[in-house]
Amino acid sequence: xxxxxxxxxxxxxxxxxxxxxxxxxxxxxxxxxxxxxxxxxxxxxxxxxxxxxxxxxxxxxxxxxxxxxxxxxxxxxxxxxxxxxxxxxxxxxxxxxxxxxxxxxxxxxxxxxxxxxxxxxxxxxxxxxxxxxxxxxxxxxxxxxxxxxxxxxxxxxxxxxxxxxxxxxxxxxxxxxxxxxxxxxxxxxxxxxxxxxxxxxxxxxxxxxxxxxxxxxxxxxxxxxxxxxxxxxxxxxxxxxxxxxxxxxxxxxxxxxxxxxxxxxxxxxxxxxxxxxxxxxxxxxxxxxxxxxxxxxxxxxxxxxxxxxxxxxxxxxxxxxxxxxxxxxxxxxxxxxxxxxxxxxxxxxxxxxxxxxxxxxxxxxxxxxxxxxxxxxxxxxxxxxxxxxxxxxxxxxxxxxxxxxxxxxxxxxxxxxxxxxxxxxxxxxxxxxxxxxxxxxxxxxxxxxxxxxxxxxxxxxxxxxxxxxxxxxx
Numbered sequence: 001x002x003x004x005x006x007x008x009x010x011x012x013x014x015x016x017x018x019x020x021x022x023x024x025x026x027x028x029x030x031x032x033x034x035x036x037x038x039x040x041x042x043x044x045x046x047x048x049x050x051x052x053x054x055x056x057x058x059x060x061x062x063x064x065x066x067x068x069x070x071x072x073x074x075x076x077x078x079x080x081x082x083x084x085x086x087x088x089x090x091x092x093x094x095x096x097x098x099x100x101x102x103x104x105x106x107x108x109x110x111x112x113x114x115x116x117x118x119x120x121x122x123x124x125x126x127x128x129x130x131x132x133x134x135x136x137x138x139x140x141x142x143x144x145x146x147x148x149x150x151x152x153x154x155x156x157x158x159x160x161x162x163x164x165x166x167x168x169x170x171x172x173x174x175x176x177x178x179x180x181x182x183x184x185x186x187x188x189x190x191x192x193x194x195x196x197x198x199x200x201x202x203x204x205x206x207x208x209x210x211x212x213x214x215x216x217x218x219x220x221x222x223x224x225x226x227x228x229x230x231x232x233x234x235x236x237x238x239x240x241x242x243x244x245x246x247x248x249x250x251x252x253x254x255x256x257x258x259x260x261x262x263x264x265x266x267x268x269x270x271x272x273x274x275x276x277x278x279x280x281x282x283x284x285x286x287x288x289x290x291x292x293x294x295x296x297x298x299x300x301x302x303x304x305x306x307x308x309x310x311x312x313x314x315x316x317x318x319x320x321x322x323x324x325x326x327x328x329x330x331x332x333x334x335x336x337x338x339x340x341x342x343x344x345x346x347x348x349x350x351x352x353x354x355x356x357x358x359x360x361x362x363x364x365x366x367x368x369x370x371x372x373x374x375x376x377x378x379x380x381x382x383x384x385x386x387x388x389x390x391x392x393x394x395x396x397x398x399x400x401x402x403x404x405x406x407x408x409x410x411x412x413x414x415x416x417x418x419x420x421x422x423x424x425x426x427x428x429x430x431x432x433x434x435x436x437x438x439x440x441x442x443x444x445x446x447x448x449x450x451x452x453x454x455x456x457x458x459x460x461x462x463x464x465x466x467x468x469x470x471x472x473x474x
Contacts, residue, residue, distance in 0.1 A: 012364045014093035015084050018100035018149075019365050020448050022080035023358055025108040027441035029072025030351075032115070034434040036065035041427040044420060055119045063130045064118040070128065070208075071139065072111040074350055075176070076104065078216040079146050081357045082169045084365065085223050086150050089166060090157030096149040103145035110138030126187050126201045128208055136184050140177065147173045164239040164286075168219030171247060172212055179207045195261055206254025209345055210320060214246070214313065217350045218283065220357050221310045225287070228303040228360065229294035235286050242282035249275040253321065257329035266326075273324030280317055300377035305356025308384070312348035316341055319395075331406060336419060337398030340391045347433065348387050355383070355440060362447055371446035375439040382436035390429030397422030 040061035043050055050056035087094050094100070114131030117123065123130040131139070150173060154166070183204035186192050192200065226233040233239070252272030255265050287310050298304040319341045322328050332338065359376055363369055370376065397419045404415045 009367065011087045011091070011093050012084075012367065014097055015087055016365050016451075018083060018094070018097055018104055018146075019080045019361065020451075021101055021104035021108075022076045022083075023362070023444050024448055025104065025111075026073045026077035026080070027437070027444045029068050029076075029108070029111060030437045031434065031441055033065045033068030033072060034430060034437055036061050036068060038427065038430045038434060040065055041423065041430055044423045045427070054121065060119050060121065060123070063123060063127075064115050066128065067118065067130055068111065068115050069346060069351075071114065071131070072108070074213065074346060074354065075143075076107055077354045077358065078172070078220065078350075079143075079150075080104075081220050081354065081361060082173070082216070083146070083150055083153070084361050085165060085169065085220065086153045086157075089159065089163055089223075090153055091159055092153060092156050094149065095152035095156060100146050100149040103142040103149075106138055106145070107142035110135045110142060113138065124188050126183075126197075126204075128205050129183050129187060129201065133184070133188055136180070136188065140180060140184075143176055143180075147177070163223075164233055164236050164243070165219045165223035167240065167243050168215045168222065171243070172215040172219065175207070175212050175215060179204055179212070198259070199255070199261060199265065202254050202256070202259070203251075207251055209342060210253065210317070211247070211250050213345060213350045214250070214317070217309065217313065217353050221306050221313075221353050222286075222290075224302065224306045224353075224357055224360055225290050225310070228306070229291060229296050231290070231294060234289035238282050239286045242279040242286065245282070246276065246279035249279065253324060256333060257324065257326045258333050270324040270326065273321040276317075276321055280314060280321075284314055300380035302356035302360040302376075305352050305359070305380060309349050309351075309353035309356065312344060312352065312387075316344040316349055319344070331402040332398055333402070334405070335398035335401045336394045336422070337402065340394035340398060343394070344387075344391045347383075348391060352383060352387075355379070358440075358444070362444065366447050366451055368447065368450070370443050371450060372439070372443050375443055379436040379439040382432050382439070386429045386432030386436060388429070389432065390426045393422040393425040393429070 039050070039056060040058050043056075043058040043061070054060065083094060083100060110131070114135035117132045117135060118130050122132055124132060129136075154170070183200060186200055187197060187204075191197065222233065222239070249272045253269055253276060255261065255269035257266045257270065259266055291307060294303075296303045298307060319337075323332065323338070323341075359370065400422075401415055401419050404410045404418060405412075
């Protein structure tokens with residue numbers, strides 16, 4: 001083994017325990033979230049089946065599913081990949097690995113408390129901020145601890161020059177504590193009054209779903225697109241322009257055009273939506289230049305996942321920014337199209353990028369191949385088909401729903417009935433996503449168990465060796 005290979009092996013080994021805790025819990029919470037979302041969707045088809053149990057009503061199941069997927073899967077999985085990328089780009093071992101390991105367990109405990117609180121009726125009532133104070137405090141503390149480990153690794157780096165993925169991931173490490181603490185302070189701990197609550201919640205939702213997921217997801221995507229393609233990152237200065245313009249214009253978006261707030265707020269949001277198209281074009285150019293000419297076959301592996309996720313990000317972002325147009329907003333506001341865009345952002349962009357990243361990271365960290373390599377391709381196509389059956393029907397149904405709502409001659413009950421066929425198809429999409437997630441979890445848990453069994457076996461051999469030597473000496 002060469003010296004560089006030994007260094008790389010030591011770096012990967014330093015990340016093993018924190019990443020197993022983060023990835024294992026993330027895979028489990030993704031399954032829980034999709035199961036909750038599937039049951040929530042069934043409420044539209046069989047409402048009498050769940051009406052007698054308050055925990056199984058749509059008003060509790062859907063927020064619990066959303067938070068389990070976002071806080072339970074997306075954020076910890078992204079943090080795990082971020083730690084690994086920082087060690088690789090810094091060319092040093094992970095700093096404070098046991099701090100990250102403890103923080104991972106604290107994070108998953110906070111998610112468990114939060115999801116249980118929502119299902120039992122103790123939600124805060126604010127979108128994407130439903131966790132009560134205790135759970136939010138645990139998440140905030142865990143994120144800070146993982147950030148300390150990541151920043152300590154970054155500070156000890158041997159390679160001082162920064163790469164574009166590091167810009168995005170560093171911004172994500174600072175962005176989440178800022179928006180999460182601000183929203184909790186002014187909406188939960190010492191709540192403001194009146195319409196300011198709604199404005200703050202819109203601001204938080206936009207910064208969490210659109211900005212933070214984009215910063216973390218694009219940082220991870222940029223690293224693996226270059227790494228898996230085996231070619232240098234293209235147009236770094238254009239990526240820097242995209243980075244700064246995105247965090248400058250993006251946070252102003254997200255205020256609905258029909259919101260009962262001062263007129264300048266929706267107007268500023270609409271202008272910001274138009275300006276945010278500029279960094280999206282820059283990101284698309286960087287993406288195209290990086291993947292163009294890469295000699296990598298796309299057969300459902302990590303590279304294919306990251307490429308698809310990046311394309312899905314642009315579609316989702318353009319759809320989200322179109323809501324800032326007053327003409328579009330008047331039609332699609334209060335319809336299923338908004339839900340379709342959110343699901344495309346979380347599951348179509350972020351989750352698929354994370355899948356590809358985890359499948360690329362786990363063999364390095366565990367120093368072994370995936371236990372079920374064929375599951376990768378099957379899971380990829382299950383996710384592609386499931387995503388199409390989930391997002392497209394909701395988008396089409398949302399547009400039809402909006403057009404019918406604009407017609408005062410159509411009764412509201414007819415509008416609701418018209419959306420049911422689309423919801424049934426989307427339920428099938430959720431089922432396929434769940435099946436794909438089970439395959440994803442199977443690979444992670446199988447590799448974890450295989451490593452633990454090998455560890456126990458080595459320990460037993462180590463314990464027997466002195467006894468054997470003692471028997472030989474007489």
